Amino acid sequence: MPLPTAPIRHAMSVDVEDWYHDGGLAPGAVADERVEANTDQLLEIFAAHGTRATFFVVGEVAERHPGLVRRILANGHEVGSHGHRHRHTAEFLCAEFRDDVRRSLDILHDVIGVPVRGYRAPYFSLKAGVRWPHDLLAELGLRYDSSILAIDRPPGLELVSPRTPYRLHNQLWEVPVAVLQLFHFWHLPVASGAGLRMVPPGVLRRALAGFERDVGAGVFYLHPWELDPGSPTGPGRGRWILRIGRGRLAGRLAALLRERTFVPICEAFPGLD
Numbered sequence: 432m433p434l435p436t437a438p439i440r441h442a443m444s445v446d447v448e449d450w451y452h453d454g455g456l457a458p459g460a461v462a463d464e465r466v467e468a469n470t471d472q473l474l475e476i477f478a479a480h481g482t483r484a485t486f487f488v489v490g491e492v493a494e495r496h497p498g499l500v501r502r503i504l505a506n507g508h509e510v511g512s513h514g515h516r517h518r519h520t521a522e523f524l525c526a527e528f529r530d531d532v533r534r535s536l537d538i539l540h541d542v543i544g545v546p547v548r549g550y551r552a553p554y555f556s557l558k559a560g561v562r563w564p565h566d567l568l569a570e571l572g573l574r575y576d577s578s579i580l581a582i583d584r585p586p587g588l589e590l591v592s593p594r595t596p597y598r599l600h601n602q603l604w605e606v607p608v609a610v611l612q613l614f615h616f617w618h619l620p621v622a623s624g625a626g627l628r629m630v631p632p633g634v635l636r637r638a639l640a641g642f643e644r645d646v647g648a649g650v651f652y653l654h655p656w657e658l659d660p661g662s663p664t665g666p667g668r669g670r671w672i673l674r675i676g677r678g679r680l681a682g683r684l685a686a687l688l689r690e691r692t693f694v695p696i697c698e699a700f701p702g703l704d
Contacts (some may be wrong), residue, residue: 439555439643440692442650442699443484444511444577444608445473446551447492447503450656450663451674453519463525465662466492466497469655474506478683480688482542483507486578486694487551490515497542499529504543511549512536512573520556520564521704529567536571547704549696555608555620565599573606575703577650580620582610587618594646596700604703608694611638624653627683628676639691646700653684653696 449466470486476573477484486503488510493500503511517534532550539547550573557564557578568576577598581592587610596606611623613634621630622639630638636647642649656662660677664670 438692439648440650440694441478441609441701442606442696443482443693444551444650444696445470445484445486445537446513446553446652446654447486447488447499447650448513448517448553448654448656449489449492450659452491452553453654453656457538463663464495465657465659467496469503469659469662470499470506472658473655474502474508474679476504476508476685476688477508480685481697482688482693483509484693485509485511485549485577487511487513487549488535489513489553490531490538491517493535493538493542500539500542504545510539510543510545510547510699511550511551511577511696512539512547513551514553517553520552525563525567525606525691528564530569532568533571536573546572546640548574549606550576550578552576562600565603565605566601568703569601571604573603575606575696577606577608579605579607580610581607582620583619585619586613588616590618594642594649596703603671606650606700606703608652609639609642611635611642622649622651624657624680624684627653627655627687628680629672632683632686636690650696650699651693653680672696 486508510537515531536547555578559579581590581594583591608618610618664673
């Protein structure tokens with residue numbers, strides 16, 4: 432008689448940024464800050480379903496809303512860094528990148544009083560084989576990164592890096608977000624708020640089941656602004672895609688949380704230390 436297998440525990444992650452951090456604020460405009468209310472709504476959804484997550488917090492958000500970061504920690508979630516100014520890594524010189532990450536870590540430590548172990552670059556802008564950003568993350572005392580997509584660009588026909596956590600050259604762990612296979616040939620990062628908003632639930636459920644069969648546990652991610660139909664998106668062509676399905680995200684997220692177990696990254700993959 433086969434032994435019973437433990438249920439898969441996926442990792443849930445949240446990139447705590449406001450709507451304008453994604454390039455949505457026109458030059459000279461004054462931001463309508465909505466991150467605190469949106470993140471509190473997400474905390475309520477997680478609490479209702481016994482879900483705990485890793486929250487990668489932008490340093491500017493932690494600086495302006497320290498009470499929010501303390502509530503995240505008090506609810507049993509892990510706090511990680513999403514950089515300080517939410518800029519693409521390619522916009523930084525090495526010293527600027529180091530200073531940006533260090534400032535976010537200093538602010539988070541001042542707010543919550545515990546070390547931060549994980550980092551996620553804005554826009555998943557760290558790339559496989561580019562060593563210097565990961566060397567700086569290791570120098571700053573971080574234990575893992577969650578920034579490298581396993582595909583070169585969506586939709587990916589081929590995987591370019593592993594879909595499970597792996598060691599980088601400097602012993603830093605890379606913990607990629609889950610890239611699911613759709614229609615037998617597309618690989619996409621749809622284990623996400625965007626996937627829940629835009630992909631039919633049955634299609635997403637089948638893709639997730641295939642990932643569980645082939646890979647095991649994966650990392651989901653979403654943003655607080657995705658729950659907010661009234662949030663602006665700012666100027667720019669193609670930004671309409673950021674608005675699709677926001678009104679149905681809360682319900683679809685709740686359904687997913689009822690079907691699957693989610694914990695912070697450090698618990699889903701306990702060997703990261």
